[in-house]
Amino acid sequence: MTAIKHALQRDIFTPNDERLLSIVNVCKAGKKKRNCFLCATVTTERPVQVNVVKVKKSDKGDFYKRQTAWALRDLAVVDAKDAVKESPEFDLHFDKVYKWVASSTAEKNTFISCIWKLNQRYLRKKIDFINVSSQLLEESVPSGENQSVAGGDEEAVDEYQELNAREEQDIEIMMEGCEYAISNAEAFAEKLSRELQVLDGANIQSIMASEKQVNILMKLLDEALKEVDQIELKLSSYEEMLQSVKEQMDQISESNHLIHLSNTNNVKLLSEIEFLVNHMDLAKGHIKALQEGDLTSSRGIEACTNAADALLQCMNVALRPGHDMLHAVKQQQQRFSDLREQFARRLASHLNSVFVQQGHDQSSTLAQHSVELTLPNHHPFHRDLLRYAKLMEWLKNTDYGKYEGLTKNYMDYLSRLYEREIKEFFEVAKIKMTGTTREGKKFATLPRKESAVKQETESLHGSSGKLTGSTSSLNKLSVQSSGNRRSQSSSLLDMGNMSASDLDVADRTKFDKIFEQVLSELEPLCLAEQDFISKFFKLQQHQSILGTTTTNEAEEIDGGTLSRSYTSGVPQTISSEKDMIRQMMTKIFRCIEPELNNLIALGDKIDSFNSLYMLVKMSHHVWTAQNVDPASFLSTTLGNVLVTVKRNFDKCISNQMKQMDEVKISKKSKVGILSFVAEFEEFAALAESIFKNAERRGDLDKAYIKLIRAVFVSVEKVANESQKTPRDVVMMENFHHIFATLSRLKISCLEAEKKEAKQKYTDHLQSYVIYSLGQPLEKLNHFFEGVEARVAQGIREEEVSYQLAFNKQELRKVIKEYPGKEVKKGLDNLYKKVDKHLCEEENLLQVN
Numbered sequence: 001m002t003a004i005k006h007a008l009q010r011d012i013f014t015p016n017d018e019r020l021l022s023i024v025n026v027c028k029a030g031k032k033k034r035n036c037f038l039c040a041t042v043t044t045e046r047p048v049q050v051n052v053v054k055v056k057k058s059d060k061g062d063f064y065k066r067q068t069a070w071a072l073r074d075l076a077v078v079d080a081k082d083a084v085k086e087s088p089e090f091d092l093h094f095d096k097v098y099k100w101v102a103s104s105t106a107e108k109n110t111f112i113s114c115i116w117k118l119n120q121r122y123l124r125k126k127i128d129f130i131n132v133s134s135q136l137l138e139e140s141v142p143s144g145e146n147q148s149v150a151g152g153d154e155e156a157v158d159e160y161q162e163l164n165a166r167e168e169q170d171i172e173i174m175m176e177g178c179e180y181a182i183s184n185a186e187a188f189a190e191k192l193s194r195e196l197q198v199l200d201g202a203n204i205q206s207i208m209a210s211e212k213q214v215n216i217l218m219k220l221l222d223e224a225l226k227e228v229d230q231i232e233l234k235l236s237s238y239e240e241m242l243q244s245v246k247e248q249m250d251q252i253s254e255s256n257h258l259i260h261l262s263n264t265n266n267v268k269l270l271s272e273i274e275f276l277v278n279h280m281d282l283a284k285g286h287i288k289a290l291q292e293g294d295l296t297s298s299r300g301i302e303a304c305t306n307a308a309d310a311l312l313q314c315m316n317v318a319l320r321p322g323h324d325m326l327h328a329v330k331q332q333q334q335r336f337s338d339l340r341e342q343f344a345r346r347l348a349s350h351l352n353s354v355f356v357q358q359g360h361d362q363s364s365t366l367a368q369h370s371v372e373l374t375l376p377n378h379h380p381f382h383r384d385l386l387r388y389a390k391l392m393e394w395l396k397n398t399d400y401g402k403y404e405g406l407t408k409n410y411m412d413y414l415s416r417l418y419e420r421e422i423k424e425f426f427e428v429a430k431i432k433m434t435g436t437t438r439e440g441k442k443f444a445t446l447p448r449k450e451s452a453v454k455q456e457t458e459s460l461h462g463s464s465g466k467l468t469g470s471t472s473s474l475n476k477l478s479v480q481s482s483g484n485r486r487s488q489s490s491s492l493l494d495m496g497n498m499s500a501s502d503l504d505v506a507d508r509t510k511f512d513k514i515f516e517q518v519l520s521e522l523e524p525l526c527l528a529e530q531d532f533i534s535k536f537f538k539l540q541q542h543q544s545i546l547g548t549t550t551t552n553e554a555e556e557i558d559g560g561t562l563s564r565s566y567t568s569g570v571p572q573t574i575s576s577e578k579d580m581i582r583q584m585m586t587k588i589f590r591c592i593e594p595e596l597n598n599l600i601a602l603g604d605k606i607d608s609f610n611s612l613y614m615l616v617k618m619s620h621h622v623w624t625a626q627n628v629d630p631a632s633f634l635s636t637t638l639g640n641v642l643v644t645v646k647r648n649f650d651k652c653i654s655n656q657m658k659q660m661d662e663v664k665i666s667k668k669s670k671v672g673i674l675s676f677v678a679e680f681e682e683f684a685a686l687a688e689s690i691f692k693n694a695e696r697r698g699d700l701d702k703a704y705i706k707l708i709r710a711v712f713v714s715v716e717k718v719a720n721e722s723q724k725t726p727r728d729v730v731m732m733e734n735f736h737h738i739f740a741t742l743s744r745l746k747i748s749c750l751e752a753e754k755k756e757a758k759q760k761y762t763d764h765l766q767s768y769v770i771y772s773l774g775q776p777l778e779k780l781n782h783f784f785e786g787v788e789a790r791v792a793q794g795i796r797e798e799e800v801s802y803q804l805a806f807n808k809q810e811l812r813k814v815i816k817e818y819p820g821k822e823v824k825k826g827l828d829n830l831y832k833k834v835d836k837h838l839c840e841e842e843n844l845l846q847v848n
Contacts, residue, residue, distance in 0.1 A: 001025075001107075008039065008055060012066055017044045018051070022114035024107045029089060029099040036067070038100065040114050042122075050118050052092070070094050073123060078115060080108070080132040109136055272320070279317040280332050282339075286310045290343040295350045301387050304343070308394040311339055315398075344399040347391055351406055354385065355413040373428050373514065375521045376421055382532040393538040407537060411587045414529075419591045422522075426595040429518050430602055433511060511603060512613040518599065519621045519638075526589060526634040533584055539577040578631065585633035596641045604648050611649045612690045615699070618642045646699075653703055660714040665722060672725075674718055677734050680711050681741045688745055701749035708753045711738065731764040783814050 001023065009020045022040040027033045037055040042048050050072035055064050070092075077093035088102040090112065102108035112129070116137055119127045129137070178188055286307035293307065294300030315336045323329050358381050396403045533539065603610040622642050625635035660676045684704070691697050715738075719730035735757045742754040783806070790800050801807050 004037070008037070008064060012053075012055060012064060013039075013041055018042065019044060021118070022111050024111035025103040026100040029101050033101075035103070037064075038111065040072075040111065040118065042118070048122060050122050052115075072115075072118060073126070075115075075127050077128045077130060078112060078132065079130050080112060083131045083133045112136070272323075275320070276323065276326075276329065280314050280329065282310060282314050282336070287339065290339050295347065295388075298387060301391070304347075305390045305394070308343065308391060311336060311343075312394060312398060315340065340398055344395055344402050347388075347395060348402045348406055351385075351388060352409050355410055358413070358417070373425070373432060373517050373521070375425050375525050378525075378528065378532075382528065382536075385536055386532070389536050389538065392536055396538055403537075407584065411584055415588045415590060418588055422589070422591050422595060425521065426518070426599055429514055429599060432514050433599075433602060433606060508607060508609055508613065511606070511610050512617070515599075515603065515610075515614060516617055518596075519617060522592060522596075523621060523625070523634065526585070526592075526637075527628065529588065530581060530585055530633060533581055537584075539581050582631070582633050582636070589633065589637070593637050593640060596637075597644055600641065600645055600648065604652075608652050609686060611645065611652055612687055614645045615642075615649055616690055618645050649699075649703075653706060656707065657710040660710050661717075663714060663718065665718055672733065673737050674715060674730075674734055676714060677711060677737055680707055681737075683707070684741065684745055684747065688747070704747060704750055705753075708738075708750060712753075712756075728764040728767045732761055735761040735764070783811065 005020060005023050008023065013020050018041040020039055020041050024038050025035055026038050027035050036057070039053045039055055041051050041053055052070045052072060052075065053066060054068040056067045057064050074094050075092060077091070079091040079093070081087050081089045081091070086105045088105050088108055090100055090102065090108055092098045092100065102111070112132060113136060115127070116129060116132075119129075175182065175188075178191065180187055285303075289300075289303040289307035290311065293304040295304060315333070319329070392403065392406070395406070600614060603614060618638065618641060622635065622638045625632060625638055629635060656676075656679075663674070663676060665674075687700055687704075691700050715731065715734045719727045719734075722730050739754060739757040739761055742750050742757065747754075787800055787806055790803060790806065791797060795803075804810075
């Protein structure tokens with residue numbers, strides 16, 4: 001084993017500056033026995049590194065190679081398996097457990113002992129040794145546990161001690177001073193021995209010579225020890241004194257701590273008291289204002305408002321933990337509650353009195369408004385009540401029950417007041433409307449059924465029908481801005497192109513002005529009241545364009561279902577303050593929609609043409625209201641009324657189309673221009689004057705298309721039924737009249753119908769000339785028809801005369817057959833026949 005150790009030191013470890021300290025021949029446990037060596041090594045350079053190296057003999061020769069190395073600091077546990085029974089097995093715990101079997105127990109013990117010593121010296125007992133005999137570890141420790149591990153270990157671990165650089169330099173100097181130091185080592189050693197003896201003797205002489213000084217030194221040491229004892233005695237007395245002082249200081253410190261704690265508690269208590277006094281103390285002036293404050297004067301209202309705000313702040317103060325358990329705090333809170341209840345009752349009673357008084361005051365002013373078509377002004381009443389707006393907000397936040405009671409009382413009183421005012425206002429409007437129409441034509445005042453019967457029994461040139469109509473949705477209404485409202489009203493005076501009398505024009509214009517004045521009076525009244533409600537009752541108005549639309553699509557003529565966004569008679573759950581405003585407005589102005597519907601029914605009964613005026617005016621006001629607030633009460637109500645106007649409008653169109661379908665003609669007289677054709681002209685002229693300044697006219701355009709198609713169908717039907725007048729004449733005259741009307745009015749949506757009317761007029765004119773008038777100059781007619789046929793075949797006009805049948809000689813022969821007297825007679829007969837068929841209204845004789 002020694003030879004192997006020297007061989008490993010020489011071949012493997014010396015080149016790496018390492019020293020081999022211990023070696024053990026091992027093999028892995030449980031596997032085929034392949035021997036290797038575990039070596040414990042240290043580096044020769046500092047800092048010293050200790051490693052455990054696995055060395056394996058090469059398979060190709062007798063040399064050894066280094067296979068694996070572990071640092072000793074990574075070794076956690078050395079397990080000898082059994083501390084009592086000798087066993088060659090042991091485990092080393094590095095990053096994993098390595099199980100080994102030594103060739104002998106002695107080698108295992110020697111290797112473990114070396115590892116233990118290296119652990120003691122370099123790793124400060126970091127490695128754990130388990131199942132290792134204590135006797136083995138004790139043998140590795142030198143005598144005296146208190147000695148340094150390095151003393152005993154150096155002899156066991158280090159076989160020799162290398163010289164340092166200084167020692168090597170001293171030896172070289174000594175050897176240079178002796179010439180035979182190398183050649184004669186024994187003589188050199190004897191010389192060194194003699195010099196050493198001389199030095200030892202000199203040392204002994206020096207020691208003996210210094211004995212006296214040693215005695216003096218010992219004496220001084222004794223005196224120093226005495227002084228030290230005295231100093232220790234004084235230090236002991238000082239320590240006792242300091243101990244008593246320490247006890248006194250501890251007492252003082254404890255006393256100071258208690259004083260500081262007491263001061264801290266006092267400061268905190270003072271802070272809590274100041275907090276309660278500052279936040280829960282109500283001034284005497286505020287208390288007096290709440291109990292006895294004048295609620296009629298502006299100064300008294302301001303004082304009560306400030307006192308109520310101060311009371312609310314005191315009641316809403318955020319108390320700190322534990323404050324609510326204080327008796328004084330409970331008393332103060334109870335006092336605040338009593339003050340709040342007392343002032344809330346006083347405020348509610350006063351406002352109820354104001355509401356009642358307002359109803360009586362406004363009722364006395366109704367008489368002066370009964371003559372003029374105006375509504376009473378509520379601005380002074382709103383101005384007086386707005387002084388209480390902040391108090392209403394306080395009441396809403398503190399006592400919602402009384403706030404809700406005031407809201408209901410206000411709605412009750414004001415609904416009765418507005419109902420009287422609005423009904424009186426509409427009565428005045430109805431009187432002005434009926435008074436105007438009674439002086440006009442009597443036919444307009446007849447009931448609907450009587451008017452329809454009379455229209456059916458009138459002749460073709462009777463009174464004009466009352467046409468109205470529109471089928472588009474409410475969202476396509478053509479309206480103008482509020483600034484052009486008056487100019488739009490003035491434009492309705494342009495009625496010069498109507499066939500009605502000047503009296504009819506004046507009546508319809510006056511109705512338009514009355515209806516506009518009614519809407520103009522209602523709109524500011526509702527807006528002012530809604531604005532007052534939101535300010536006085538502190539309800540927010542959300543002006544969002546994305547809100548629910550006031551009306552949906554209007555119902556069609558065929559009786560489709562009408563959809564409305566809001567119905568005043570159905571109770572709704574108040575989900576927000578916006579809904580509460582709408583509900584209050586609905587209850588206060590519950591009579592507006594029925595009164596407007598009655599007024600519309602009256603206007604439609606007076607004259608069906610009034611539907612056009614009402615449609616334009618109502619559409620304009622709906623558009624204005626939606627721009628302010630799409631979901632407001634005014635927008636919703638006007639939208640519902642607009643649906644009623646459109647329903648009446650569409651119904652009139654249906655009735656007019658039905659009358660066209662049921663028209664009868666005389667069998668003994670000429671047909672001429674049909675009555676419904678003339679009535680369409682009158683309707684179109686009136687509608688164009690009313691809608692002249694409208695930006696969108698989809699409803700009117702759709703009504704135009706429906707009516708013109710009905711006119712076309714009815715004209716053809718009458719033409720087919722005519723016995724006195726030829727069919728082509730009826731078609732020609734009426735379509736010529738329709739074409740002339742559309743050309744004069746220039747209605748853009750009827751361009752296709754205008755072209756169709758012109759085409760029908762042209763076709764029936766040619767048909768009448770060809771088939772109805774006959775051919776009085778037959779041969780001459782045949783000659784020119786042949787010329788036209790040749791030209792149609794592609795022969796140039798100047799070359800037709802070269803044809804044998806159509807040259808000048810043939811033309812002279814045909815002309816000779818018809819002398820002038822016979823030609824004149826034929827033309828006179830033809831003129832009489834045409835004059836008999838055509839009517840004088842269209843004056844088409846010269847055209848033909």
